[in-house]
Amino acid sequence: MDVRETPDGKPVIFSITFYLYSETNPNRNGEEKRIERAVAVGVGKMSAKDNRRRGVVPCNPDGRPIGHINPVHIDFIKEFNGQRVTL
Secondary structure, eight states, X not given: OOOOBOTTSOBOOEEEEEEOOOSSXXXXXXXXXXXXXXXXXXXXXXXXXXXXXXXXXXXXXXXXXXXXXXXEEGGGEEEETTEEOOO
């Protein structure tokens, strides 16, 4: 997820399944969310390294972002490109 572009400048598109976690809305904690086509983006003013989060946004087949940014905690990723993630 840290590689955002191919050498020729095209965005890297991937699929991801993760568990939601929110300190502000604990009712949604543990819900599973799947994004079939996504690209990695920044997470704004939040430090991605200190918070262990990456920004993921749904995209169209051309790699253009659609929708809103989802901050994903890297410990809560279930699948990446159809491969099960284990810690």
